[in-house]
Amino acid sequence: MIERLENDQFDTKVEASDWRYSASILGLYKYLSFYSEEDKDFIIDEESIRFNWACITEKNYFLFVENYYGEELPYRKLEKLIKQEEEYSDERIKLINELLKGNSIMKKVFGKLKFDGTNSQEILDLIDEKRLVLIKETFRNKSNMYANFANPGQLLEQGKSCCRLWGYYVDGGRKSKSISYNFDVNTFVAQDDIIFDFIPFSFLGEREALFINDSFSVKQLIDTNINFEHFLQKETESSSSKSKDARKVLFQSIQAAADFLDYDVEVILKNRDASFFETLYIRQDSIDILKKIKIYEPFCFSLKVNENYYINVQKKVMDCILNLIRMDELIELFLKRKEEYLVSQFIQINQLICEGGEKMNQSMKRAYACAKEVVKKLPANKRESYRQKLTSAIIFKDYDRYIEILLQLCNYTDGNFEFAYDLFEDFERNKDIAYTFINALTKKSEDNQGGTK
Numbered sequence: 001m002i003e004r005l006e007n008d009q010f011d012t013k014v015e016a017s018d019w020r021y022s023a024s025i026l027g028l029y030k031y032l033s034f035y036s037e038e039d040k041d042f043i044i045d046e047e048s049i050r051f052n053w054a055c056i057t058e059k060n061y062f063l064f065v066e067n068y069y070g071e072e073l074p075y076r077k078l079e080k081l082i083k084q085e086e087e088y089s090d091e092r093i094k095l096i097n098e099l100l101k102g103n104s105i106m107k108k109v110f111g112k113l114k115f116d117g118t119n120s121q122e123i124l125d126l127i128d129e130k131r132l133v134l135i136k137e138t139f140r141n142k143s144n145m146y147a148n149f150a151n152p153g154q155l156l157e158q159g160k161s162c163c164r165l166w167g168y169y170v171d172g173g174r175k176s177k178s179i180s181y182n183f184d185v186n187t188f189v190a191q192d193d194i195i196f197d198f199i200p201f202s203f204l205g206e207r208e209a210l211f212i213n214d215s216f217s218v219k220q221l222i223d224t225n226i227n228f229e230h231f232l233q234k235e236t237e238s239s240s241s242k243s244k245d246a247r248k249v250l251f252q253s254i255q256a257a258a259d260f261l262d263y264d265v266e267v268i269l270k271n272r273d274a275s276f277f278e279t280l281y282i283r284q285d286s287i288d289i290l291k292k293i294k295i296y297e298p299f300c301f302s303l304k305v306n307e308n309y310y311i312n313v314q315k316k317v318m319d320c321i322l323n324l325i326r327m328d329e330l331i332e333l334f335l336k337r338k339e340e341y342l343v344s345q346f347i348q349i350n351q352l353i354c355e356g357g358e359k360m361n362q363s364m365k366r367a368y369a370c371a372k373e374v375v376k377k378l379p380a381n382k383r384e385s386y387r388q389k390l391t392s393a394i395i396f397k398d399y400d401r402y403i404e405i406l407l408q409l410c411n412y413t414d415g416n417f418e419f420a421y422d423l424f425e426d427f428e429r430n431k432d433i434a435y436t437f438i439n440a441l442t443k444k445s446e447d448n449q450g451g452t453k
Contacts, residue, residue, distance in 0.1 A: 002193055010043065010050040016215040019268050019279075020165065020196060023211050025049050027198025029222050031056075031064050046217040058156055061197075062135040068201060069145065074102035075127055075134045082124060088117040105137035148209070148272050149200050159192040165199070167276030203270055204232050205246025212250075213266040248300050251290055251318060286322050289352045298342060303333075317349070324353050331435050332395045343439045347432050356432065364436045367419040371440030377413050380443075387441040394434055399427040402434060 001017040016022040025048075032042045032051055042051035071077045078099040081092060088096075096115045100123075101107050109130045115123060127134065139145045140152040154164035162170050202225065203209035214224040232249045250267065267280040299317045302310045313330065320327045327346045334343045351360060375383060386409050393402035403423060410417045419437070422430040 002195060005050070008050070010052050012053045013048045013050045014195060015048045016218055016221060019211070019213045019215075019266065020163075020191075020199065022213050022215045022221055023199045023202040023268065024193075024195040025218060026211070026222060026225055027201035028195065030068070030201050031061070031198060034064050034067065035060060044218055044222065046219060048218060056194075059132065061156065062132050062139070065139045066131075066135050069139070072142075072144075073135065073138050074099055074106055075131075075138070078102070078106075079124065079127055082115075082120045093117055103138060103141075105134055105141075109134060143272055144206065146197075146200055148270060149203070150196065154192075156194060156197055158194055161192075163192040164196055165277070166270075203268075204229055207272050208245075208247050209270045209272075210246040210250055211268045213268055215266075216263075245300070247318065248296070248314060252296055280322055282322060283324075285324060289321050289349070292352055293349065295345075298345060317346075321349065321353070326350050326353060328431070332391075335391050335435070335438055336395075338442050340439050340442050343435065347435055347439070350432050354432075360430070360432065363419050363422050363430065363433050367433045367437040368440045370415060370417055370419060371437045373415060374409065374413055375441060375443060377415075383441055387438060390434075390438045390441075394431070394438065399423075403427070406437075 001015050001021060003013045003015070005011050005013055014021060014025055014028065016025055028049055028051070029042075029044065032049075032055060035055065036042060041055055042049060066073060066076070069076075071080065078096060081096050081099070084092075093115060099106070100110045100113060100115065109126060110123070113119075113123065113126075136155070140155045141147050146152060146155055150164040150166060151169050154160060157164070162168070199211075203211045204225075210228075212224050212228055213221070215221050228250065231252070232246060235245075235249045235252065247269075264281065264283045267282060269278040269280055271278070300314045302312050302314075304310055311333075316330055317327070319325070320330075327350050331343055331346045331350070334346070347364070350356075351364075356364075374386075378386070386405065389405050390402055393399070393405060403420070406417065406420055406423075409415075410420070419433055422433055427434070
């Protein structure tokens with residue numbers, strides 16, 4: 001919530017009453033730090049941020065936007081290219097002319113102006129003259145900037161009758177009656193404030209942007225998100241793709257620093273393709289599981305199922321961990337693809353989620369060893385036939401059929417399938433033993449022939 005103060009060094013106080021105000025506080029902190037020397041113009045304490053409202057002006061806001069987004073603003077890249085001291089090559093001239101038409105506001109400002117290598121000062125003068133307009137129109141309409149988070153038409157407007165953020169915004173003229181109690185417009189209550197325009201600066205990431213609502217205290221809220229930002233920058237610099245995968249870095253940071261998050265925490269997520277915000281509740285049980293996962297990189301990919309459908313494996317893995325749901329769907333998918341290593345990792349996560357214990361681990365080791373003995377005894381075509389039958393049985397949850405095939409295989413190979421007793425006792429509870437046996441019925445050369453990711 002926001003409170004106006006009297007007889008105080010500062011006239012405005014913002015407290016983290018919900019995630020929107022928490023995110024606004026972080027954005028305000030970045031903004032005020034940009035203009036303040038040694039934090040003289042604001043105070044952060046355990047419960048709030050205090051500052052003088054006069055520090056927030058439209059000009060200062062947009063100049064901060066310019067600094068924050070840098071060359072993501074097309075005119076900034078244009079400015080840099082023109083100011084480079086080397087001679088203008090044909091390729092460079094072509095790129096500059098493309099940037100002059102980079103978006104609708106660039107077309108409007110520069111009109112039919114064309115760069116020919118001699119009129120650089122004319123373009124730079126136009127940029128200086130129209131700088132605030134270029135910033136404002138680009139920032140509010142770009143899908144990875146303000147337009148990702150809020151209604152562009154309400155940028156820097158005072159609080160309106162409905163919240164400017166997507167998922168909270170409604171068309172007051174058309175829908176306020178239908179969403180009001182007893183269809184009475186006077187009962188409609190919404191919360192909006194101009195400080196919500198600082199929320200875009202609190203989210204990190206590209207396609208998926210995240211904000212950690214670690215509001216145990218305002219100081220901790222800021223420290224946690226600044227630490228997260230450092231993790232993300234480090235990962236981006238070291239990554240060949242240079243993309244800001246915030247979800248990946250969030251969970252890597254939990255693994256890398258045991259004390260980064262050692263209690264339940266709320267993470268707010270905004271997907272660029274969604275018109276609403278999502279909430280991830282990371283509970284202590286999930287954090288403990290993430291800390292125990294030795295590696296995370298193998299899960300960071302999307303699997304092409306057909307021309308129009310991809311499975312985001314990383315997201316599915318994290319959803320299972322966060323919601324403490326078994327990973328059977330992924331296990332069965334990759335069993336069919338004979339991805340032994342990935343399936344073994346998913347089974348391990350299942351065990352962490354279900355707390356399988358030492359007895360289960362020993363049974364799984366016996367199942368693995370038994371399967372490898374079968375691999376040695378059977379020709380490839382016969383072994384693959386049994387593997388497919390077992391996989392189909394477990395996918396269709398025909399556990400009697402699975403046991404029947406297992407007993408046939410035991411007789412055929414004259415093996416000692418001691419692990420099967422656990423399946424006879426309770427198949428559903430011991431399903432990971434069954435998965436382990438199927439998964440091990442491959443040779444390493446076959447594992448490398450899995451489908452394209």
